[in-house]
Amino acid sequence: METPPEPSEGEWDFYWCDVSWLRENFDHTYMDEHVRISHFRNHYELTRKNYMVKNLKRFRKQLEREAGKLEAAKCDFFPKTFEMPCEYHLFVEEFRKNPGITWIMKPVARSQGKGIFLFRRLKDIMDWRKGNAGKKLTSLEAQPARSTANPSGSHSSVALCNHRRHPSPGLFQLPQRLATTILLSVSVDVVLQDARSSDDQKEDIPVENYVAQRYIENPYLIGGRKFDLRVYVLVMSYIPLRAWLYRDGFARFSNTRFTLSSIDDQYVHLTNVAVQKTSPDYHPKKGCKWMLQRFRQYLASKHGPEAVETLFSDMDNIFIRSLQSVQKVIISDKHCFELYGYDILIDQDLKPWLLEVNASPSLTASSQEDYELKTCLLEDTLHVVDMEARLTGREKRVGGFDLMWNDGPVSREEGPPDLSGMGNFVTNTHLGCVNDRKKQLRQLFRSLQGQKKASS
Amino acid sequence: MLQEESDLSLVIAQIVQKLKGSSLYAQLERQAWGSWEKRILKSLNSMCTELSIPLARKRPVGEQKELLNKWNEMGTDEPDLSLFRPVYAPKDFLEVLINLRNPNYENGDSLSFRTHLGLIQVPLKVKDIPELKEFFVELGLTTGQLGIDDSTQVPPELFENEHVRIGQKVLAEQDSAAAQQYIRQGSPTALRAELWALILNISSQPEDILYYEQLKTNVIQHDLLVDSLIYKDVKLTASNDDYYFVFEDYLYQVLLCFSRDTSVLGHFAYNSASPPKSYIRGKLGLEEYAVFYPPNGVIPFHGFSMYVAPLCFLYHEPSKLYQIFREMYVRFFFRLHSISSHPSGIVSLCLLFETLLQTYLPQLFYHLREIGAQPLRISFKWMVRAFSGYLATDQLLLLWDRILGYNSLEILAVLAAAVFAFRAVNLMEVTSLAAAEAVLADLSTLKVMPLLQIFLFATVT
Numbered sequence: 001m002e003t004p005p006e007p008s009e010g011e012w013d014f015y016w017c018d019v020s021w022l023r024e025n026f027d028h029t030y031m032d033e034h035v036r037i038s039h040f041r042n043h044y045e046l047t048r049k050n051y052m053v054k055n056l057k058r059f060r061k062q063l064e065r066e067a068g069k070l071e072a073a074k075c076d077f078f079p080k081t082f083e084m085p086c087e088y089h090l091f092v093e094e095f096r097k098n099p100g101i102t103w104i105m106k107p108v109a110r111s112q113g114k115g116i117f118l119f120r121r122l123k124d125i126m127d128w129r130k131g132n133a134g135k136k137l138t139s140l141e142a143q144p145a146r147s148t149a150n151p152s153g154s155h156s157s158v159a160l161c162n163h164r165r166h167p168s169p170g171l172f173q174l175p176q177r178l179a180t181t182i183l184l185s186v187s188v189d190v191v192l193q194d195a196r197s198s199d200d201q202k203e204d205i206p207v208e209n210y211v212a213q214r215y216i217e218n219p220y221l222i223g224g225r226k227f228d229l230r231v232y233v234l235v236m237s238y239i240p241l242r243a244w245l246y247r248d249g250f251a252r253f254s255n256t257r258f259t260l261s262s263i264d265d266q267y268v269h270l271t272n273v274a275v276q277k278t279s280p281d282y283h284p285k286k287g288c289k290w291m292l293q294r295f296r297q298y299l300a301s302k303h304g305p306e307a308v309e310t311l312f313s314d315m316d317n318i319f320i321r322s323l324q325s326v327q328k329v330i331i332s333d334k335h336c337f338e339l340y341g342y343d344i345l346i347d348q349d350l351k352p353w354l355l356e357v358n359a360s361p362s363l364t365a366s367s368q369e370d371y372e373l374k375t376c377l378l379e380d381t382l383h384v385v386d387m388e389a390r391l392t393g394r395e396k397r398v399g400g401f402d403l404m405w406n407d408g409p410v411s412r413e414e415g416p417p418d419l420s421g422m423g424n425f426v427t428n429t430h431l432g433c434v435n436d437r438k439k440q441l442r443q444l445f446r447s448l449q450g451q452k453k454a455s456s
Numbered sequence: 457m458l459q460e461e462s463d464l465s466l467v468i469a470q471i472v473q474k475l476k477g478s479s480l481y482a483q484l485e486r487q488a489w490g491s492w493e494k495r496i497l498k499s500l501n502s503m504c505t506e507l508s509i510p511l512a513r514k515r516p517v518g519e520q521k522e523l524l525n526k527w528n529e530m531g532t533d534e535p536d537l538s539l540f541r542p543v544y545a546p547k548d549f550l551e552v553l554i555n556l557r558n559p560n561y562e563n564g565d566s567l568s569f570r571t572h573l574g575l576i577q578v579p580l581k582v583k584d585i586p587e588l589k590e591f592f593v594e595l596g597l598t599t600g601q602l603g604i605d606d607s608t609q610v611p612p613e614l615f616e617n618e619h620v621r622i623g624q625k626v627l628a629e630q631d632s633a634a635a636q637q638y639i640r641q642g643s644p645t646a647l648r649a650e651l652w653a654l655i656l657n658i659s660s661q662p663e664d665i666l667y668y669e670q671l672k673t674n675v676i677q678h679d680l681l682v683d684s685l686i687y688k689d690v691k692l693t694a695s696n697d698d699y700y701f702v703f704e705d706y707l708y709q710v711l712l713c714f715s716r717d718t719s720v721l722g723h724f725a726y727n728s729a730s731p732p733k734s735y736i737r738g739k740l741g742l743e744e745y746a747v748f749y750p751p752n753g754v755i756p757f758h759g760f761s762m763y764v765a766p767l768c769f770l771y772h773e774p775s776k777l778y779q780i781f782r783e784m785y786v787r788f789f790f791r792l793h794s795i796s797s798h799p800s801g802i803v804s805l806c807l808l809f810e811t812l813l814q815t816y817l818p819q820l821f822y823h824l825r826e827i828g829a830q831p832l833r834i835s836f837k838w839m840v841r842a843f844s845g846y847l848a849t850d851q852l853l854l855l856w857d858r859i860l861g862y863n864s865l866e867i868l869a870v871l872a873a874a875v876f877a878f879r880a881v882n883l884m885e886v887t888s889l890a891a892a893e894a895v896l897a898d899l900s901t902l903k904v905m906p907l908l909q910i911f912l913f914a915t916v917t
């Protein structure tokens with residue numbers, strides 16, 4: 001795969017970049033006011049599993065202090081997770097409290113299901129430790145037993161974990177831009193080709209960090225199969241927090257039937273399409289995906305519309321709280337925006353769980369339908385980013401995107417939000433609903449043109 | 457001659473016993489159907505001999521155990537089905553229908569303007585638009601409909617809320633006739649499963665569940681050749697469908713049991729077809745040595761599994777799913793692949809479709825005929841499958857609501873004509889059958905109810 005020649009500084013106005021480029025160049029790249037780039041500098045606070053867990057835990061504690069236990073409980077959408085090797089002791093404690101449950105070990109920075117395995121016995125991780133990234137872990141274990149009385153986390157062992165902190169941004173002046181240029185890195189070009197996807201690209205860290213997470217043993221099954229949901233959230237800024245939710249998305253099915261008896265069969269448990277593609281059962285034509293509209297209808301016919309409303313508003317809660325938890329940590333550069341791919345798992349009680357957030361969701365298409373979804377998604381993203389400065393900034397819907405959070409909840413109703421009792425408040429989200437984006441865009445741009453004419 | 461023994465296992469065992477080493481002979485009752493039956497059976501027989509597979513055999517105990525373990529995930533099995541062919545496909549059946557002639561009918565002056573220029577040459581009585589408007593009066597412009605008046609722009613207070621309330625009342629009172637009347641305006645998603653069960657008179661009594669379990673046992677104990685045909689059909693159609701692939705396992709569980717269900721033979725009493733029979737070698741024609749094959753008398757064709765697939769959206773309990781499908785089959789679906797003069801039979805539907813097109817869209821009809829694209833050649837497969845796999849699922853269910861509500865399949869022909877009317881502009885520009893097929897290849901974006909309403913009530917006749 002050829003990398004396009006690196007542009008000289010300041011020669012582009014819009015860059016859909018790789019996270020690796022970002023890491024190397026963002027800090028010393030000057031950007032004019034209008035310039036836009038498709039990642040936040042330290043997005044990994046949200047998208048790397050170990051950081052996300054930490055931020056979420058901290059946010060939860062803060063909520064508990066400020067608003068009480070009930071409010072904090074709304075953050076309980078993340079299965080109990082422990083960083084390895086730092087939180088190994090805490091993990092063992094939790095492990096012993098719940099004998100017999102299944103855990104899943106995931107590498108923090110890899111994607112597409114690579115390096116993941118399930119286990120039920122401590123013996124299983126002992127074996128893994130001896131083999132793999134366990135060098136650090138072994139040395140920790142070898143030390144005399146230390147008190148694990150540090151409830152808020154593992155600050156005492158921070159030194160052993162390779163946390164990367166962002167260097168302070170450096171700026172230096174560059175000549176003015178010469179022409180309007182839009183740069184697309186390789187990962188977007190492959191929308192049209194059937195190449196490798198670019199889920200959360202690998203960061204070059206010398207030590208492989210893992211997280212051990214409680215495995216959800218009672219996933220909701222359709223046709224006997226496990227699935228997870230991929231939902232798209234577009235964040236235009238963190239301070240203030242402005243986030244849009246895309247109406248379309250899909251459910252990704254595992255090709256094999258779910259059973260807890262075969263935890264070695266990674267094909268059953270992992271629903272990433274990338275992993276499924278290597279399963280012997282995989283039929284590429286199928287793509288094993290359902291559009292969210294179909295999924296929503298299926299659930300409605302089985303559980304009724306109210307239960308579905310509750311589920312979807314619980315999911316809204318996940319999106320908003322997860323973003324709020326990193327709001328203060330992420331460097332909110334006005335040039336940055338980011339399109340996240342959220343992975344959600346539903347359990348049999350219709351409770352949604354957050355599996356992870358991807359900063360570079362795959363844009364390769366596994367079917368015609370998938371291709372349509374992703375091209376429309378990108379198109380609408382560009383509409384919201386609005387390089388052409390056509391929007392007024394007061395829009396609540398652009399194409400398939402609904403404004404979900406605008407420094408506060410956004411209501412479906414017109415007029416100022418009535419936050420007093422949250423009585424009739426319905427959030428402005430339409431996940432899995434009809435997406436008549438073409439019509440909406442036509443009407444939107446026509447009325448914007450009209451407004452422009454009127455004011456000129 | 458219909459089997460009435462209540463001991464199902466005994467019956468099946470007898471069939472298997474009798475079928476040892478025999479082949480099938482058609483009963484030559486009616487010429488057209490007779491020769492068609494002959495063809496099907498010939499195909500089945502030759503597959504039998506070529507592959508050296510018996511029509512039926514008892515499974516060894518080891519195999520039985522294995523199948524029982526895998527009962528909920530038969531889709532993961534990948535038996536070698538490459539040598540099996542579907543016994544027939546809808547287009548083969550269409551050829552038979554085209555060649556139907558009633559020897560008693562005098563065509564008279566062949567140049568009369570009433571000459572039918574379509575493919576079907578059997579003069580059955582079909583409704584015209586005024587009669588259809590009367591028949592489908594609840595689909596009229598002034599009556600609320602689900603599929604139209606529940607769209608996002610319409611406030612729910614206008615129709616939807618009240619309609620849901622009435623639906624709940626109907627269910628509470630368990631009034632089957634009222635349910636049938638109610639569902640003509642469409643069923644709310646949350647109530648559909650119950651409403652259909654009410655209209656079809658399906659209630660899951662313990663004896664129904666037991667019956668299903670008995671059928672399941674039969675599947676475990678005996679292997680039939682048609683099983684491989686069913687497997688193949690599911691793999692070719694439902695498993696490749698973007699939405700129904702998820703329900704693959706349910707389809708096996710339903711269809712394998714269905715093929716062994718001798719109670720289905722009951723529908724042949726009002727079906728002019730007859731189930732294929734097998735005779736013990738050397739005893740051809742002697743009724744006491746005859747058995748029906750497969751036990752339910754229905755040989756699956758290419759696409760058969762699509763009758764079941766949409767039902768998986770509504771029913772998740774295997775025995776209930778099974779009962780609903782069986783009832784839908786013996787009330788409606790069987791008419792789509794057997795020859796009869798019934799107004800809901802496929803012959804009448806084809807004729808209705810062609811007449812509607814020729815009468816109300818003559819320009820389009822003549823144009824398509826000129827370029828060698830007889831409309832029926834394209835719409836036939838839609839009607840045979842009751843549009844399953846062609847429409848989006850939510851639209852399909854709205855359509856099947858009306859089939860149940862009006863107890864008639866005529867709506868399939870009306871919809872087919874409405875689709876042609878909708879795409880008439882594009883169709884007028886094509887110059888070949890292939891191009892016409894392309895225009896009509898994708899129906900997944902169509903909204904069924906507006907199409908029907910416009911065609912029936914808003915077109916100048």
